[in-house]
Amino acid sequence: MLELRDLTKSYNGRSVLNAISYRFKAGEFVAIMGESGVGKSTLLNLIAGLDASDSGHVLVDGAPITALDDDAATRLRRTRMGFIFQAFHVLPHLTLLQNIALPLLLNGRPAARANAMLAAVGLAGRGNDFPRQLSGGEMQRVAIARALVHHPALVLADEPTGNLDPDTAASVLDLLRSEVKANGACAIMVTHSHAAAAKADKTLVLTRSGLALAPAVS
Amino acid sequence: MKPRGMPSAPPRSFQTMLLVAALLALVAASFASLPLEWGAFFTPEAASTSAEFLGGFAPPDTSLPFLRKSVAAAAETLSMSALGTLLAVLGGLALALPAAGRFGPLARSGTRALLNVLRSIPELVWASLLLVAAGLGPFAGTLALGAHTSGVLGRLFADALENAAPLPETTLRTNGAGSLAAFFYATLPQTLPQMLSYTLYRWENNIRAAAVLGVVGAGGLGQMLKYHLSLFQMQSAATVVIAMLLLVAMVDAVSFALRRSLTR
Numbered sequence: 001m002l003e004l005r006d007l008t009k010s011y012n013g014r015s016v017l018n019a020i021s022y023r024f025k026a027g028e029f030v031a032i033m034g035e036s037g038v039g040k041s042t043l044l045n046l047i048a049g050l051d052a053s054d055s056g057h058v059l060v061d062g063a064p065i066t067a068l069d070d071d072a073a074t075r076l077r078r079t080r081m082g083f084i085f086q087a088f089h090v091l092p093h094l095t096l097l098q099n100i101a102l103p104l105l106l107n108g109r110p111a112a113r114a115n116a117m118l119a120a121v122g123l124a125g126r127g128n129d130f131p132r133q134l135s136g137g138e139m140q141r142v143a144i145a146r147a148l149v150h151h152p153a154l155v156l157a158d159e160p161t162g163n164l165d166p167d168t169a170a171s172v173l174d175l176l177r178s179e180v181k182a183n184g185a186c187a188i189m190v191t192h193s194h195a196a197a198a199k200a201d202k203t204l205v206l207t208r209s210g211l212a213l214a215p216a217v218s
Numbered sequence: 219m220k221p222r223g224m225p226s227a228p229p230r231s232f233q234t235m236l237l238v239a240a241l242l243a244l245v246a247a248s249f250a251s252l253p254l255e256w257g258a259f260f261t262p263e264a265a266s267t268s269a270e271f272l273g274g275f276a277p278p279d280t281s282l283p284f285l286r287k288s289v290a291a292a293a294e295t296l297s298m299s300a301l302g303t304l305l306a307v308l309g310g311l312a313l314a315l316p317a318a319g320r321f322g323p324l325a326r327s328g329t330r331a332l333l334n335v336l337r338s339i340p341e342l343v344w345a346s347l348l349l350v351a352a353g354l355g356p357f358a359g360t361l362a363l364g365a366h367t368s369g370v371l372g373r374l375f376a377d378a379l380e381n382a383a384p385l386p387e388t389t390l391r392t393n394g395a396g397s398l399a400a401f402f403y404a405t406l407p408q409t410l411p412q413m414l415s416y417t418l419y420r421w422e423n424n425i426r427a428a429a430v431l432g433v434v435g436a437g438g439l440g441q442m443l444k445y446h447l448s449l450f451q452m453q454s455a456a457t458v459v460i461a462m463l464l465l466v467a468m469v470d471a472v473s474f475a476l477r478r479s480l481t482r
Contacts, residue, residue: 071396074391077394078395081394089388106394
Protein backbone atom coordinates (compact mmCIF):
# COMPACT_ATOMS: atom_id res chain seq x y z
CA MET A 1 0.00 0.00 0.00
CA LEU A 2 2.70 2.43 1.09
CA GLU A 3 6.39 2.00 0.52
CA LEU A 4 9.26 4.17 1.72
CA ARG A 5 12.42 3.67 -0.31
CA ASP A 6 15.76 5.08 0.92
CA LEU A 7 14.10 8.26 2.15
CA THR A 8 16.58 10.95 3.22
CA LYS A 9 15.96 14.41 4.60
CA SER A 10 18.18 17.01 6.18
CA TYR A 11 17.59 20.56 7.43
CA ASN A 12 20.38 23.16 7.26
CA GLY A 13 22.97 20.47 6.73
CA ARG A 14 21.73 18.43 9.73
CA SER A 15 20.61 14.97 8.70
CA VAL A 16 17.16 14.15 10.11
CA LEU A 17 16.11 11.05 8.20
CA ASN A 18 18.70 8.75 6.74
CA ALA A 19 17.86 6.08 4.14
CA ILE A 20 14.49 5.14 5.61
CA SER A 21 12.89 2.13 3.94
CA TYR A 22 9.74 0.31 4.94
CA ARG A 23 6.65 -1.29 3.39
CA PHE A 24 3.22 -0.76 5.01
CA LYS A 25 0.33 -3.07 4.18
CA ALA A 26 -3.33 -2.14 3.70
CA GLY A 27 -5.46 -2.69 6.80
CA GLU A 28 -2.63 -2.47 9.34
CA PHE A 29 -2.42 -0.02 12.21
CA VAL A 30 1.23 0.89 12.83
CA ALA A 31 2.69 3.03 15.60
CA ILE A 32 5.98 4.88 15.11
CA MET A 33 7.91 5.84 18.22
CA GLY A 34 11.22 7.57 18.71
CA GLU A 35 13.00 10.28 20.66
CA SER A 36 12.03 13.89 20.25
CA GLY A 37 13.68 15.48 17.21
CA VAL A 38 14.43 12.19 15.52
CA GLY A 39 12.17 13.11 12.59
CA LYS A 40 8.82 11.38 13.24
CA SER A 41 6.68 14.34 12.16
CA THR A 42 9.04 15.02 9.25
CA LEU A 43 8.49 11.43 8.13
CA LEU A 44 4.70 11.92 8.22
CA ASN A 45 5.05 15.15 6.23
CA LEU A 46 7.13 13.37 3.58
CA ILE A 47 4.57 10.54 3.38
CA ALA A 48 1.78 13.10 2.95
CA GLY A 49 3.70 14.99 0.27
CA LEU A 50 3.69 18.11 2.44
CA ASP A 51 7.47 18.26 2.38
CA ALA A 52 10.00 17.09 -0.21
CA SER A 53 12.69 14.53 0.57
CA ASP A 54 16.30 15.12 -0.42
CA SER A 55 16.43 11.68 -2.01
CA GLY A 56 14.50 8.43 -2.05
CA HIS A 57 10.85 7.77 -2.80
CA VAL A 58 7.43 7.51 -1.18
CA LEU A 59 5.24 5.16 -3.21
CA VAL A 60 1.48 4.98 -2.71
CA ASP A 61 0.11 1.86 -4.46
CA GLY A 62 3.33 1.78 -6.48
CA ALA A 63 3.09 5.39 -7.69
CA PRO A 64 5.81 7.75 -6.44
CA ILE A 65 4.29 10.69 -4.54
CA THR A 66 7.72 12.33 -4.54
CA ALA A 67 7.41 12.84 -8.32
CA LEU A 68 4.06 14.67 -8.05
CA ASP A 69 3.73 18.40 -8.43
CA ASP A 70 1.94 20.42 -5.74
CA ASP A 71 -1.50 20.15 -7.35
CA ALA A 72 -1.26 16.42 -7.91
CA ALA A 73 -0.03 15.86 -4.32
CA THR A 74 -2.96 17.96 -3.08
CA ARG A 75 -5.37 15.80 -5.10
CA LEU A 76 -3.80 12.61 -3.74
CA ARG A 77 -4.14 13.84 -0.14
CA ARG A 78 -7.74 14.84 -0.77
CA THR A 79 -8.80 11.47 -2.22
CA ARG A 80 -6.56 8.88 -0.55
CA MET A 81 -5.46 10.27 2.82
CA GLY A 82 -6.94 11.29 6.16
CA PHE A 83 -5.15 13.29 8.86
CA ILE A 84 -5.39 13.43 12.64
CA PHE A 85 -3.37 15.97 14.62
CA GLN A 86 -2.45 16.39 18.28
CA ALA A 87 -4.19 19.80 18.42
CA PHE A 88 -7.32 18.43 16.64
CA HIS A 89 -7.32 21.20 13.98
CA VAL A 90 -11.11 21.30 13.72
CA LEU A 91 -12.33 24.52 12.12
CA PRO A 92 -13.88 26.70 14.82
CA HIS A 93 -16.45 28.48 12.64
CA LEU A 94 -17.94 25.28 11.19
CA THR A 95 -20.39 22.95 12.94
CA LEU A 96 -19.33 19.41 13.80
CA LEU A 97 -21.24 18.05 10.82
CA GLN A 98 -19.66 20.61 8.46
CA ASN A 99 -16.19 19.79 9.84
CA ILE A 100 -16.71 16.07 9.28
CA ALA A 101 -18.21 16.60 5.82
CA LEU A 102 -15.24 18.71 4.61
CA PRO A 103 -13.28 15.89 2.90
CA LEU A 104 -16.49 14.76 1.13
CA LEU A 105 -17.23 18.29 -0.04
CA LEU A 106 -13.64 18.79 -1.18
CA ASN A 107 -14.00 15.60 -3.22
CA GLY A 108 -17.32 16.74 -4.67
CA ARG A 109 -19.17 13.85 -3.01
CA PRO A 110 -22.52 13.91 -1.16
CA ALA A 111 -22.17 14.78 2.50
CA ALA A 112 -24.68 12.20 3.73
CA ARG A 113 -22.02 9.89 5.22
CA ALA A 114 -20.96 12.64 7.63
CA ASN A 115 -24.02 11.90 9.78
CA ALA A 116 -23.18 8.21 9.97
CA MET A 117 -19.58 9.05 10.97
CA LEU A 118 -20.81 11.46 13.63
CA ALA A 119 -22.89 8.64 15.10
CA ALA A 120 -19.99 6.18 14.74
CA VAL A 121 -17.77 8.37 16.94
CA GLY A 122 -20.51 8.69 19.59
CA LEU A 123 -21.67 12.22 18.83
CA ALA A 124 -25.05 11.49 17.22
CA GLY A 125 -27.46 14.40 17.46
CA ARG A 126 -24.70 16.98 18.00
CA GLY A 127 -24.08 17.81 14.36
CA ASN A 128 -25.14 21.43 14.78
CA ASP A 129 -22.85 22.05 17.77
CA PHE A 130 -19.65 24.06 17.33
CA PRO A 131 -16.16 22.86 18.35
CA ARG A 132 -16.07 25.32 21.28
CA GLN A 133 -18.86 23.27 22.90
CA LEU A 134 -16.73 20.09 22.96
CA SER A 135 -14.17 18.59 25.30
CA GLY A 136 -10.71 17.66 23.99
CA GLY A 137 -11.68 14.00 23.68
CA GLU A 138 -14.84 14.87 21.78
CA MET A 139 -12.89 17.15 19.45
CA GLN A 140 -10.47 14.33 18.66
CA ARG A 141 -13.47 12.10 17.92
CA VAL A 142 -14.63 14.68 15.39
CA ALA A 143 -11.11 14.77 13.91
CA ILE A 144 -11.15 10.96 13.59
CA ALA A 145 -14.55 11.06 11.89
CA ARG A 146 -13.27 13.74 9.50
CA ALA A 147 -10.13 11.73 8.73
CA LEU A 148 -12.13 8.61 7.82
CA VAL A 149 -15.36 9.94 6.31
CA HIS A 150 -14.15 9.72 2.72
CA HIS A 151 -12.77 6.15 3.06
CA PRO A 152 -9.08 7.07 2.73
CA ALA A 153 -6.62 4.31 2.03
CA LEU A 154 -4.06 5.90 4.36
CA VAL A 155 -4.63 7.59 7.72
CA LEU A 156 -1.78 9.62 9.21
CA ALA A 157 -2.04 10.52 12.90
CA ASP A 158 0.51 12.79 14.60
CA GLU A 159 0.37 12.36 18.39
CA PRO A 160 -3.43 11.99 18.31
CA THR A 161 -3.69 11.52 22.08
CA GLY A 162 -0.98 14.00 23.11
CA ASN A 163 -3.53 16.47 24.51
CA LEU A 164 -5.84 13.93 26.17
CA ASP A 165 -5.98 12.35 29.63
CA PRO A 166 -5.17 8.60 29.76
CA ASP A 167 -8.78 7.36 29.93
CA THR A 168 -9.97 9.60 27.09
CA ALA A 169 -6.82 8.70 25.10
CA ALA A 170 -7.57 4.98 25.47
CA SER A 171 -11.16 5.37 24.28
CA VAL A 172 -10.11 7.62 21.36
CA LEU A 173 -7.50 5.06 20.29
CA ASP A 174 -10.01 2.21 20.52
CA LEU A 175 -12.28 4.25 18.30
CA LEU A 176 -9.48 5.05 15.87
CA ARG A 177 -8.47 1.41 15.67
CA SER A 178 -12.01 0.10 15.15
CA GLU A 179 -12.78 2.75 12.50
CA VAL A 180 -9.50 2.15 10.67
CA LYS A 181 -10.16 -1.60 10.64
CA ALA A 182 -13.79 -1.11 9.56
CA ASN A 183 -12.60 1.05 6.67
CA GLY A 184 -9.74 -1.28 5.71
CA ALA A 185 -7.32 1.65 5.80
CA CYS A 186 -3.63 1.64 6.63
CA ALA A 187 -3.03 3.87 9.66
CA ILE A 188 0.34 5.27 10.72
CA MET A 189 0.39 6.87 14.15
CA VAL A 190 3.35 8.82 15.49
CA THR A 191 3.36 8.77 19.28
CA HIS A 192 5.50 9.12 22.38
CA SER A 193 3.09 7.06 24.42
CA HIS A 194 3.75 3.35 24.99
CA ALA A 195 0.11 2.94 26.00
CA ALA A 196 -0.98 4.43 22.66
CA ALA A 197 1.50 2.30 20.72
CA ALA A 198 0.15 -0.82 22.45
CA LYS A 199 -3.16 -0.27 20.63
CA ALA A 200 -1.44 -0.64 17.24
CA ASP A 201 -0.84 -3.90 15.37
CA LYS A 202 2.89 -3.27 15.53
CA THR A 203 5.30 -0.60 16.68
CA LEU A 204 8.25 0.71 14.71
CA VAL A 205 11.05 2.70 16.25
CA LEU A 206 12.64 5.57 14.34
CA THR A 207 16.29 6.23 15.16
CA ARG A 208 19.18 7.96 13.40
CA SER A 209 20.03 4.64 11.81
CA GLY A 210 16.58 3.95 10.40
CA LEU A 211 13.08 2.60 10.96
CA ALA A 212 12.84 -0.84 12.52
CA LEU A 213 10.38 -3.05 14.32
CA ALA A 214 10.41 -2.39 18.07
CA PRO A 215 11.88 -5.19 20.12
CA ALA A 216 9.21 -7.32 21.79
CA VAL A 217 8.54 -6.42 25.43
CA SER A 218 8.59 -9.45 27.66
CA MET B 219 4.38 52.12 44.22
CA LYS B 220 3.78 48.40 43.79
CA PRO B 221 1.09 46.19 45.35
CA ARG B 222 2.26 44.08 48.30
CA GLY B 223 3.84 40.81 47.32
CA MET B 224 4.31 41.79 43.69
CA PRO B 225 7.82 41.74 42.20
CA SER B 226 9.32 45.04 41.06
CA ALA B 227 8.21 46.34 37.69
CA PRO B 228 10.79 45.81 34.94
CA PRO B 229 13.13 48.83 34.56
CA ARG B 230 12.41 51.22 31.69
CA SER B 231 14.92 50.87 28.91
CA PHE B 232 17.23 53.74 27.95
CA GLN B 233 15.67 53.82 24.47
CA THR B 234 12.18 54.33 25.95
CA MET B 235 13.39 57.22 28.10
CA LEU B 236 15.14 58.72 25.08
CA LEU B 237 11.97 58.42 22.99
CA VAL B 238 9.83 60.11 25.68
CA ALA B 239 12.42 62.93 25.97
CA ALA B 240 12.43 63.39 22.19
CA LEU B 241 8.61 63.56 22.10
CA LEU B 242 8.57 66.17 24.89
CA ALA B 243 11.19 68.22 23.03
CA LEU B 244 9.06 68.01 19.88
CA VAL B 245 5.99 69.32 21.75
CA ALA B 246 8.04 72.19 23.25
CA ALA B 247 9.50 73.05 19.81
CA SER B 248 5.98 73.05 18.29
CA PHE B 249 4.74 75.60 20.84
CA ALA B 250 7.87 77.73 20.36
CA SER B 251 7.74 77.72 16.54
CA LEU B 252 4.04 78.67 16.14
CA PRO B 253 2.82 82.25 16.72
CA LEU B 254 0.07 81.19 19.16
CA GLU B 255 -1.46 84.35 20.52
CA TRP B 256 -3.40 82.96 23.46
CA GLY B 257 -3.69 86.42 25.00
CA ALA B 258 -5.57 87.86 21.98
CA PHE B 259 -7.82 84.81 21.87
CA PHE B 260 -9.16 85.31 25.38
CA THR B 261 -9.77 89.10 25.28
CA PRO B 262 -13.31 90.53 25.96
CA GLU B 263 -13.35 91.91 22.38
CA ALA B 264 -12.72 88.47 20.93
CA ALA B 265 -15.46 87.00 23.13
CA SER B 266 -18.04 89.64 22.11
CA THR B 267 -17.18 89.33 18.37
CA SER B 268 -17.53 85.55 18.60
CA ALA B 269 -20.84 85.86 20.44
CA GLU B 270 -22.12 88.28 17.79
CA PHE B 271 -21.00 85.93 14.99
CA LEU B 272 -22.61 82.90 16.63
CA GLY B 273 -25.76 84.89 17.34
CA GLY B 274 -26.17 85.37 13.61
CA PHE B 275 -26.85 81.63 13.26
CA ALA B 276 -30.00 81.81 15.39
CA PRO B 277 -32.68 80.93 14.66
CA PRO B 278 -31.93 78.30 12.01
CA ASP B 279 -33.89 78.47 8.77
CA THR B 280 -36.80 76.04 9.23
CA SER B 281 -38.86 76.95 6.18
CA LEU B 282 -40.26 73.83 4.48
CA PRO B 283 -38.56 74.40 1.08
CA PHE B 284 -35.17 74.86 2.74
CA LEU B 285 -35.66 71.83 4.97
CA ARG B 286 -36.53 69.78 1.86
CA LYS B 287 -33.35 71.05 0.17
CA SER B 288 -31.28 70.15 3.25
CA VAL B 289 -32.75 66.62 3.42
CA ALA B 290 -31.93 66.11 -0.28
CA ALA B 291 -28.35 67.32 0.29
CA ALA B 292 -28.06 65.06 3.37
CA ALA B 293 -29.20 62.11 1.26
CA GLU B 294 -26.55 63.03 -1.33
CA THR B 295 -23.85 63.15 1.38
CA LEU B 296 -25.04 59.80 2.76
CA SER B 297 -24.97 58.26 -0.71
CA MET B 298 -21.46 59.64 -1.36
CA SER B 299 -20.16 58.13 1.86
CA ALA B 300 -21.87 54.77 1.29
CA LEU B 301 -20.75 54.45 -2.34
CA GLY B 302 -17.26 55.72 -1.55
CA THR B 303 -16.94 53.14 1.23
CA LEU B 304 -18.24 50.39 -1.06
CA LEU B 305 -15.67 51.29 -3.72
CA ALA B 306 -13.01 51.30 -1.01
CA VAL B 307 -14.04 47.84 0.21
CA LEU B 308 -13.72 46.45 -3.32
CA GLY B 309 -10.41 48.22 -3.95
CA GLY B 310 -9.13 47.40 -0.47
CA LEU B 311 -9.95 43.70 -0.81
CA ALA B 312 -8.31 43.49 -4.22
CA LEU B 313 -5.14 45.14 -2.89
CA ALA B 314 -5.19 43.37 0.49
CA LEU B 315 -4.50 39.94 -1.00
CA PRO B 316 -1.14 40.86 -2.59
CA ALA B 317 -0.39 43.18 0.36
CA ALA B 318 -0.81 40.22 2.72
CA GLY B 319 1.97 38.41 0.85
CA ARG B 320 -0.32 35.97 -0.95
CA PHE B 321 1.45 36.54 -4.29
CA GLY B 322 5.02 36.73 -3.02
CA PRO B 323 7.22 39.30 -1.26
CA LEU B 324 7.69 41.53 -4.31
CA ALA B 325 3.95 41.97 -4.83
CA ARG B 326 3.59 42.52 -1.08
CA SER B 327 6.10 45.39 -0.99
CA GLY B 328 4.75 46.98 -4.18
CA THR B 329 1.12 46.86 -3.06
CA ARG B 330 1.92 48.14 0.41
CA ALA B 331 3.72 51.10 -1.15
CA LEU B 332 0.67 51.79 -3.33
CA LEU B 333 -1.62 51.57 -0.26
CA ASN B 334 0.66 54.04 1.53
CA VAL B 335 0.31 56.51 -1.35
CA LEU B 336 -3.48 56.10 -1.52
CA ARG B 337 -4.02 56.78 2.16
CA SER B 338 -1.30 59.44 2.53
CA ILE B 339 -3.25 61.76 0.22
CA PRO B 340 -6.20 63.21 2.19
CA GLU B 341 -9.76 63.03 0.82
CA LEU B 342 -9.80 66.78 0.26
CA VAL B 343 -6.71 66.64 -1.97
CA TRP B 344 -8.08 63.60 -3.83
CA ALA B 345 -11.33 65.54 -4.40
CA SER B 346 -9.46 68.61 -5.71
CA LEU B 347 -7.51 66.38 -8.13
CA LEU B 348 -10.56 64.40 -9.23
CA LEU B 349 -12.71 67.49 -9.74
CA VAL B 350 -10.58 68.17 -12.81
CA ALA B 351 -11.34 64.73 -14.29
CA ALA B 352 -14.85 64.07 -12.98
CA GLY B 353 -16.18 67.63 -12.80
CA LEU B 354 -18.01 69.40 -9.99
CA GLY B 355 -20.50 67.33 -8.00
CA PRO B 356 -20.85 64.18 -5.92
CA PHE B 357 -19.11 61.85 -8.41
CA ALA B 358 -15.70 63.41 -7.71
CA GLY B 359 -16.41 63.28 -3.96
CA THR B 360 -17.38 59.62 -4.12
CA LEU B 361 -14.20 58.77 -6.05
CA ALA B 362 -12.10 60.78 -3.60
CA LEU B 363 -13.54 58.89 -0.64
CA GLY B 364 -13.05 55.61 -2.48
CA ALA B 365 -9.40 56.35 -3.30
CA HIS B 366 -8.33 57.42 0.19
CA THR B 367 -10.34 54.75 2.01
CA SER B 368 -9.05 52.01 -0.33
CA GLY B 369 -5.60 52.78 1.04
CA VAL B 370 -6.82 52.61 4.62
CA LEU B 371 -8.99 49.51 4.28
CA GLY B 372 -6.48 47.73 2.04
CA ARG B 373 -3.84 48.09 4.76
CA LEU B 374 -6.22 47.04 7.56
CA PHE B 375 -7.56 44.07 5.58
CA ALA B 376 -4.02 42.98 4.68
CA ASP B 377 -2.94 43.11 8.33
CA ALA B 378 -6.04 41.15 9.35
CA LEU B 379 -5.26 38.48 6.75
CA GLU B 380 -1.62 38.29 7.81
CA ASN B 381 -2.53 38.04 11.50
CA ALA B 382 -5.20 35.37 11.03
CA ALA B 383 -4.35 32.06 12.72
CA PRO B 384 -2.70 29.94 10.00
CA LEU B 385 -3.78 26.59 11.44
CA PRO B 386 -7.26 26.34 9.86
CA GLU B 387 -5.90 27.10 6.38
CA THR B 388 -2.99 24.69 6.88
CA THR B 389 -5.45 22.02 8.03
CA LEU B 390 -7.51 22.42 4.91
CA ARG B 391 -4.45 22.42 2.66
CA THR B 392 -3.21 19.27 4.40
CA ASN B 393 -6.59 17.65 3.79
CA GLY B 394 -6.26 18.35 0.10
CA ALA B 395 -8.10 21.64 -0.33
CA GLY B 396 -6.86 23.95 -3.09
CA SER B 397 -5.34 27.26 -2.01
CA LEU B 398 -8.47 29.23 -3.03
CA ALA B 399 -10.86 26.92 -1.16
CA ALA B 400 -8.59 26.96 1.91
CA PHE B 401 -8.59 30.76 1.86
CA PHE B 402 -12.36 31.08 1.48
CA TYR B 403 -13.22 28.40 4.05
CA ALA B 404 -10.53 29.03 6.67
CA THR B 405 -8.90 32.46 6.57
CA LEU B 406 -11.70 34.65 5.24
CA PRO B 407 -14.32 33.49 7.79
CA GLN B 408 -11.83 34.25 10.57
CA THR B 409 -11.17 37.78 9.37
CA LEU B 410 -14.62 38.71 8.03
CA PRO B 411 -16.06 40.10 11.31
CA GLN B 412 -12.93 42.24 11.74
CA MET B 413 -13.12 43.46 8.14
CA LEU B 414 -16.81 44.34 8.50
CA SER B 415 -16.04 46.21 11.69
CA TYR B 416 -13.26 48.20 9.97
CA THR B 417 -15.61 48.95 7.06
CA LEU B 418 -18.35 50.28 9.33
CA TYR B 419 -15.84 52.39 11.24
CA ARG B 420 -14.50 53.87 8.02
CA TRP B 421 -18.07 54.55 6.88
CA GLU B 422 -18.49 56.62 10.06
CA ASN B 423 -15.36 58.56 9.11
CA ASN B 424 -16.49 58.92 5.51
CA ILE B 425 -19.81 60.50 6.40
CA ARG B 426 -17.88 63.28 8.15
CA ALA B 427 -15.40 63.52 5.28
CA ALA B 428 -18.24 63.59 2.72
CA ALA B 429 -19.75 66.57 4.52
CA VAL B 430 -16.44 68.44 4.30
CA LEU B 431 -15.74 67.45 0.68
CA GLY B 432 -18.70 69.50 -0.48
CA VAL B 433 -16.70 72.58 0.39
CA VAL B 434 -14.46 71.99 -2.65
CA GLY B 435 -17.52 71.52 -4.85
CA ALA B 436 -18.05 67.79 -4.41
CA GLY B 437 -21.78 68.06 -3.66
CA GLY B 438 -23.97 67.32 -0.66
CA LEU B 439 -24.28 69.26 2.60
CA GLY B 440 -20.73 70.62 2.41
CA GLN B 441 -21.41 72.38 -0.88
CA MET B 442 -24.61 73.89 0.58
CA LEU B 443 -22.72 75.04 3.66
CA LYS B 444 -20.04 76.73 1.61
CA TYR B 445 -22.66 78.45 -0.57
CA HIS B 446 -24.66 79.91 2.35
CA LEU B 447 -21.59 80.88 4.37
CA SER B 448 -20.08 82.71 1.40
CA LEU B 449 -23.33 84.73 1.11
CA PHE B 450 -23.38 85.29 4.90
CA GLN B 451 -26.77 83.53 5.12
CA MET B 452 -25.97 82.34 8.62
CA GLN B 453 -29.44 81.02 9.53
CA SER B 454 -29.46 78.78 6.45
CA ALA B 455 -25.89 77.70 7.26
CA ALA B 456 -27.06 76.82 10.79
CA THR B 457 -29.72 74.47 9.39
CA VAL B 458 -27.08 72.78 7.21
CA VAL B 459 -24.74 72.37 10.20
CA ILE B 460 -27.57 70.84 12.25
CA ALA B 461 -28.39 68.48 9.35
CA MET B 462 -24.70 67.45 9.28
CA LEU B 463 -24.69 66.79 13.03
CA LEU B 464 -27.89 64.72 12.86
CA LEU B 465 -26.62 62.71 9.88
CA VAL B 466 -23.26 61.98 11.51
CA ALA B 467 -24.96 61.04 14.81
CA MET B 468 -27.37 58.72 13.01
CA VAL B 469 -24.66 56.93 11.02
CA ASP B 470 -22.44 56.69 14.12
CA ALA B 471 -25.28 55.10 16.08
CA VAL B 472 -26.17 52.59 13.35
CA SER B 473 -22.52 51.71 12.74
CA PHE B 474 -21.78 51.39 16.46
CA ALA B 475 -24.76 49.07 16.95
CA LEU B 476 -23.72 46.91 13.97
CA ARG B 477 -20.09 46.75 15.11
CA ARG B 478 -21.16 45.73 18.61
CA SER B 479 -23.34 42.97 17.27
CA LEU B 480 -20.40 41.74 15.15
CA THR B 481 -17.95 41.60 18.05
CA ARG B 482 -20.34 39.79 20.45
